[in-house]
Amino acid sequence: MEQSGDRVTLGLDEVFAIAKSVLVAAGLPERQAEPVARVITEGQRDECHSHGLFRLPGCVQTINHPRFNRAAVPVVENTTPAVTKVDAGFGYSLPALEAAMPLFVEKARTVGISVLAINNCFHFSALWPEIEMLTAKGLVAIAMTPSHSWVAPAGGSRGALGTNPIAFGWPRAGQDPYVFDFATSAIARGDISLHKMAGKPLQPGWAIDADGNPTTDAAAALDGAMLTFGGHKGSALSTMIELLAGPLIADMTSLESMDFDDGVKAAPAHGEILIAFDPAILGGGVRDNQASSERLFSAIVDQGARLPSVRRYEARARSLAHGVQIPRHLYDQVMSLPRAG
Amino acid sequence: MEQSGDRVTLGLDEVFAIAKSVLVAAGLPERQAEPVARVITEGQRDECHSHGLFRLPGCVQTINHPRFNRAAVPVVENTTPAVTKVDAGFGYSLPALEAAMPLFVEKARTVGISVLAINNCFHFSALWPEIEMLTAKGLVAIAMTPSHSWVAPAGGSRGALGTNPIAFGWPRAGQDPYVFDFATSAIARGDISLHKMAGKPLQPGWAIDADGNPTTDAAAALDGAMLTFGGHKGSALSTMIELLAGPLIADMTSLESMDFDDGVKAAPAHGEILIAFDPAILGGGVRDNQASSERLFSAIVDQGARLPSVRRYEARARSLAHGVQIPRHLYDQVMSLPRAG
Numbered sequence: 001m002e003q004s005g006d007r008v009t010l011g012l013d014e015v016f017a018i019a020k021s022v023l024v025a026a027g028l029p030e031r032q033a034e035p036v037a038r039v040i041t042e043g044q045r046d047e048c049h050s051h052g053l054f055r056l057p058g059c060v061q062t063i064n065h066p067r068f069n070r071a072a073v074p075v076v077e078n079t080t081p082a083v084t085k086v087d088a089g090f091g092y093s094l095p096a097l098e099a100a101m102p103l104f105v106e107k108a109r110t111v112g113i114s115v116l117a118i119n120n121c122f123h124f125s126a127l128w129p130e131i132e133m134l135t136a137k138g139l140v141a142i143a144m145t146p147s148h149s150w151v152a153p154a155g156g157s158r159g160a161l162g163t164n165p166i167a168f169g170w171p172r173a174g175q176d177p178y179v180f181d182f183a184t185s186a187i188a189r190g191d192i193s194l195h196k197m198a199g200k201p202l203q204p205g206w207a208i209d210a211d212g213n214p215t216t217d218a219a220a221a222l223d224g225a226m227l228t229f230g231g232h233k234g235s236a237l238s239t240m241i242e243l244l245a246g247p248l249i250a251d252m253t254s255l256e257s258m259d260f261d262d263g264v265k266a267a268p269a270h271g272e273i274l275i276a277f278d279p280a281i282l283g284g285g286v287r288d289n290q291a292s293s294e295r296l297f298s299a300i301v302d303q304g305a306r307l308p309s310v311r312r313y314e315a316r317a318r319s320l321a322h323g324v325q326i327p328r329h330l331y332d333q334v335m336s337l338p339r340a341g
Numbered sequence: 342m343e344q345s346g347d348r349v350t351l352g353l354d355e356v357f358a359i360a361k362s363v364l365v366a367a368g369l370p371e372r373q374a375e376p377v378a379r380v381i382t383e384g385q386r387d388e389c390h391s392h393g394l395f396r397l398p399g400c401v402q403t404i405n406h407p408r409f410n411r412a413a414v415p416v417v418e419n420t421t422p423a424v425t426k427v428d429a430g431f432g433y434s435l436p437a438l439e440a441a442m443p444l445f446v447e448k449a450r451t452v453g454i455s456v457l458a459i460n461n462c463f464h465f466s467a468l469w470p471e472i473e474m475l476t477a478k479g480l481v482a483i484a485m486t487p488s489h490s491w492v493a494p495a496g497g498s499r500g501a502l503g504t505n506p507i508a509f510g511w512p513r514a515g516q517d518p519y520v521f522d523f524a525t526s527a528i529a530r531g532d533i534s535l536h537k538m539a540g541k542p543l544q545p546g547w548a549i550d551a552d553g554n555p556t557t558d559a560a561a562a563l564d565g566a567m568l569t570f571g572g573h574k575g576s577a578l579s580t581m582i583e584l585l586a587g588p589l590i591a592d593m594t595s596l597e598s599m600d601f602d603d604g605v606k607a608a609p610a611h612g613e614i615l616i617a618f619d620p621a622i623l624g625g626g627v628r629d630n631q632a633s634s635e636r637l638f639s640a641i642v643d644q645g646a647r648l649p650s651v652r653r654y655e656a657r658a659r660s661l662a663h664g665v666q667i668p669r670h671l672y673d674q675v676m677s678l679p680r681a682g
Contacts, residue, residue, distance in 0.1 A: 156646035242637055305497035
């Protein structure tokens with residue numbers, strides 16, 4: 001740890017140790033705390049600050065949710081040669097994901113496509129770390145979750161959909177994978193709160209007020225609803241994510257998850273669906289699929305457009321070389337939380 | 342057939358007979374002509390005019406493409422317990438889809454998720470008829486294809502992506518399924534041409550000119566590139582569709598398909614990916630997934646928002662009761678094409 005003015009520099013091992021000790025002190029057993037601490041460390045490493053150490057106080061709040069199960073042990077079900085289900089038992093999603101990952105991956109490599117349904121979990125993590133676990137194994141991957149019903153459908157006036165992220169990854173030989181991970185809401189919920197705190201107006205098209213009228217007032221938006229990105233197309237896509245990551249796998253929609261939260265405002269509890277494809281099986285054709293995808297990426301980059309995740313990979317390289325920098329007030333806030341050991 | 346002023350009314354059997362006879366006269370054997378005529382009839386029935394009889398002259402042009410194989414017989418490959426591939430042999434995609442459908446459906450019902458890769462096909466059809474084939478069997482379904490590289494990535498200045506449609510379906514007990522089918526371009530390519538013909542300006546955000554600058558001039562847009570819907574998120578989604586429906590299944594990207602066309606401007610030749618999920622296997626939990634999804638649909642509809650495809654289902658009911666109405670000039674154009682039998 002080094003301090004310089006209003007910044008504190010931490011090694012990645014320090015970030016992990018702090019996160020783990022706070023989670024354990026909050027009551028999480030090590031087997032649940034470690035996967036969560038790993039993802040917080042990865043978020044901080046890639047300068048996804050909203051999923052880094054900033055999240056620790058929220059994690060403590062979630063662990064204290066009356067419906068959170070600190071003793072949860074994930075139960076993996078070997079459903080079919082292409083389907084794996086894992087019941088997180090109302091602990092965090094991440095220990096369940098790690099428990100089911102070997103079977104999920106093995107099935108994709110054996111039959112070409114495989115689905116993993118994570119049920120009954122509390123969920124705070126970004127999806128890209130999970131996508132990268134799969135691209136690192138040479139698999140193409142999609143992940144989706146619902147959230148809480150803060151988002152109005154196109155043409156509507158109140159929340160029915162979640163912020164419903166979708167993430168996708170494509171492995172690239174000898175390079176960082178092509179990965180995106182975005183909310184299907186026009187803007188993240190946290191960004192609305194940040195605008196409110198800063199007294200800044202929202203952009204038009206982000207939100208509606210409690211009467212269903214367009215608003216650029218952040219407080220009115222928090223009482224009303226957010227909108228999806230991309231109008232009726234984004235709204236349809238968000239609905240698809242609700243259905244695939246909710247009812248399809250017999251888990252909660254964002255409406256149901258909001259009910260389940262019962263006003264505590266913890267991390268949402270709901271399911272997650274992941275789909276993995278093995279290009280060695282699906283692309284067993286005459287065409288070289290890496291040459292084909294690399295030509296596409298070149299056509300994008302050569303005209304000055306950026307691939308998603310490039311900023312993350314640049315941040316990662318910096319963090320691996322020099323550690324991470326966080327604001328002093330965040331460091332102080334995190335260090336004021338009870339820690340174990 | 343009934344004529345009244347500038348409208349002609351046809352029964353659905355007449356639409357099918359006209360379409361089939363034109364396709365056969367153009368050189369398509371009956372086994373290829375019938376699936377194509379069926380989809381044209383369904384498009385006309387649902388008042389998706391761009392995929393109805395309007396498409397017949399374009400189909401004739403495609404059949405005359407030097408690389409179109411009139412003698413193609415689809416070859417179905419039983420790849421794995423979850424994967425089916427079908428080689429369309431550079432005929433139309435639809436006979437290949439119909440040939441592979443039984444195996445594709447059986448696998449989804451057996452292992453819970455199944456993928457169908459259609460390779461080496463000419464493609465003109467909307468995706469919703471294929472999605473409805475699957476929802477009719479109680480399956481949840483996704484379909485995607487690339488097209489030709491008319492669409493610039495977010496932040497770019499020239500075409501690299503296709504109009505790349507994605508379609509999704511969710512079966513509903515005793516009701517029409519929830520189905521959407523949209524291009525990930527901001528607007529359909531044909532609509533740009535219609536604006537040019539009508540001398541109407543485009544909406545901002547639809548297209549850029551050959552120098553990569555925003556334009557509302559349709560002619561400049563046709564020389565330049567279209568944009569995706571939804572900014573960088575739509576652009577990322579379009580890239581995902583390129584990768585899943587192209588290189589993943591060892592078929593062409595939109596860039597490669599444009600090369601393959603070699604300036605003929607026929608229907609694009611490329612692959613298609615379909616994914617089917619069996620909710621009976623994936624949703625084998627304690628939760629009633631129909632109750633959960635119906636609550637979501639009610640939350641959307643009860644606030645005055647529309648579900649996608651509702652206009653299509655209304656049109657279908659009208660067409661089934663009264664036949665379809667088409668403009669006199671379209672009828673005359675279609676009837677001027679050579680017909681068999």
